[in-house]
Amino acid sequence: MSRPLPTQAMRIGFVGLGKLGLPIAMAVEARGYEVVGCDPDPAVARTLQTRTMVHREEGAQPLLDETGIELLSLDEVVRRSDLVFVTIQTPHDPRFEGVTPLPAERRDFDYTRLIAGMRDVAAAVERHGVPRVVVVVSTVLPGTLRRDIVPLLGPLSRLCYNPFFIAMGTAIADFLHPEFVLLGADDEAHTEPLRALYASLGGAPVVATSIENAELIKVLYNTFVSTKIAFANTAMEICHRVPGADVDTVLSALKLGTKRVISDRYLSGGMGDGGACHPRDNIALSHLSRSLGLSFDWFESVMLQRERQTAWLADLVQAHAHGRDVVVLGRSFKPESDIETGSPARLLCHLLEQRGVHVTSWDPQIDPAASRPAGRPFCYFVGTRHEAFRSFGYEPGSVVLDPFRYVPQQPGVDVVPIGVGAS
Numbered sequence: 082m083s084r085p086l087p088t089q090a091m092r093i094g095f096v097g098l099g100k101l102g103l104p105i106a107m108a109v110e111a112r113g114y115e116v117v118g119c120d121p122d123p124a125v126a127r128t129l130q131t132r133t134m135v136h137r138e139e140g141a142q143p144l145l146d147e148t149g150i151e152l153l154s155l156d157e158v159v160r161r162s163d164l165v166f167v168t169i170q171t172p173h174d175p176r177f178e179g180v181t182p183l184p185a186e187r188r189d190f191d192y193t194r195l196i197a198g199m200r201d202v203a204a205a206v207e208r209h210g211v212p213r214v215v216v217v218v219s220t221v222l223p224g225t226l227r228r229d230i231v232p233l234l235g236p237l238s239r240l241c242y243n244p245f246f247i248a249m250g251t252a253i254a255d256f257l258h259p260e261f262v263l264l265g266a267d268d269e270a271h272t273e274p275l276r277a278l279y280a281s282l283g284g285a286p287v288v289a290t291s292i293e294n295a296e297l298i299k300v301l302y303n304t305f306v307s308t309k310i311a312f313a314n315t316a317m318e319i320c321h322r323v324p325g326a327d328v329d330t331v332l333s334a335l336k337l338g339t340k341r342v343i344s345d346r347y348l349s350g351g352m353g354d355g356g357a358c359h360p361r362d363n364i365a366l367s368h369l370s371r372s373l374g375l376s377f378d379w380f381e382s383v384m385l386q387r388e389r390q391t392a393w394l395a396d397l398v399q400a401h402a403h404g405r406d407v408v409v410l411g412r413s414f415k416p417e418s419d420i421e422t423g424s425p426a427r428l429l430c431h432l433l434e435q436r437g438v439h440v441t442s443w444d445p446q447i448d449p450a451a452s453r454p455a456g457r458p459f460c461y462f463v464g465t466r467h468e469a470f471r472s473f474g475y476e477p478g479s480v481v482l483d484p485f486r487y488v489p490q491q492p493g494v495d496v497v498p499i500g501v502g503a504s
């Protein structure tokens with residue numbers, strides 16, 4: 082497949098040429114772009130002079146042998162680049178690296194270098210007097226750029242967040258052949274030069290979204306991988322302790338489950354897992370964990386997450402009821418079903434009742450003959466994603482808590498989509 086040629090006019094700058102920045106800068110250069118950069122670390126200048134990679138990075142040495150990347154002052158980088166990538170480190174305290182037992186305390190990454198660097202970049206853009214797209218690549222927790230970086234920017238900086246999904250050692254191949262390109266920006270127009278760059282590199286699908294969503298997608302991508310590894314390792318430990326079991330056979334079979342296990346199914350925020358199989362299987366495996374003496378009861382943590390998330394939903398119900406009677410709509414464990422075994426909606430009712438809240442639940446699939454609550458405003462919680470609850474004729478003055486984000490806004494009714502951060 083032929084690729085669009087590089088946009089000849091586009092020049093690319095890199096602020097930070099460390100373990101990530103340098104290999105990526107060289108990969109972009111090798112695709113025909115003029116690339117310049119700056120980095121205060123003398124080790125970077127040494128790497129470029131001696132043409133010796135400090136870290137092993139597949140395919141980097143031949144690019145380093147040939148590179149013409151110039152190290153310039155920040156002002157020159159801004160002047161000579163249409164796109165300025167910022168690949169400055171956001172390190173963690175060594176106690177949170179994962180090489181020692183997890184301390185009770187938790188801490189964010191250290192943004193000191195990134196903030197200082199972005200303050201300088203923003204000032205250099207204003208000095209230059211021409212708009213520049215400034216692309217932060219560094220890993221941050223959601224909300225960081227809005228809190229710490231946006232206030233530093235002058236009117237000429239156009240901020241995009243473009244974290245890379247790459248692994249150390251294969252950074253170049255991962256960058257040039259990504260599963261998708263993630264672009265976060267307040268104004269989609271600011272992403273245009275980046276889209277042009279990525280189109281010329283191979284045309285991977287682009288996810289363009291808000292800065293906050295992009296921040297979250299980046300870190301959740303990584304933690305989803307950790308989740309899979311933890312799950313697989315729990316399977317390994319069970320197999321080790323059960324005579325006749327073999328982890329490779331077990332996981333090879335699960336890998337064939339490409340519709341449910343390895344797919345986009347079950348990857349939507351909503352109610353907890355339900356039905357006659359999943360919760361009880363987890364509970365039974367938690368029992369097995371204990372009887373085998375596993376080092377960590379993964380299954381208990383899955384069930385605790387389900388229970389605590391449901392308790393949080395109960396908190397939301399209580400916070401929004403304001404004296405209105407509470408109605409949980411739906412009792413079946415999944416849409417358009419009449420089976421209520423293991424239903425997270427029933428767990429929610431149970432937790433609310435435990436707290437002394439009077440709850441009515443109504444499900445047209447289970448009680449078709451029963452009449453729905455009506456005649457006055459209620460605090461509704463949609464516990465099952467039945468189609469009927471989308472256009473239910475909610476009484477004016479009611480509040481509708483919607484964990485599926487599918488009930489439309491309607492006059493006189495306070496529809497609260499759960500999972501959308503209030504801005």
Ligand SMILES: NC(=O)c1ccc[n+]([C@@H]2O[C@H](COP(=O)([O-])OP(=O)(O)OC[C@H]3O[C@@H](n4cnc5c(N)ncnc54)[C@H](O)[C@@H]3O)[C@@H](O)[C@H]2O)c1
Pocket residue numbers: 096097098099100101102119120121122125168169170171172194195197198199201218219220221245246247248249252
């Ligand atoms: N290394 C990876 O595989 C990888 C993958 C994905 C994301 N990330 C993220 O990318 C960011 C960079 O990671 P890294 O591994 O390249 O870090 P690094 O420490 O190897 O490189 C950062 C570079 O930025 C330079 N720098 C600091 N302040 C600067 C400034 N004001 N101006 C110019 N240069 C400056 C440093 O001197 C250093 O060379 C981090 O947020 C990291 O989490 C890294």
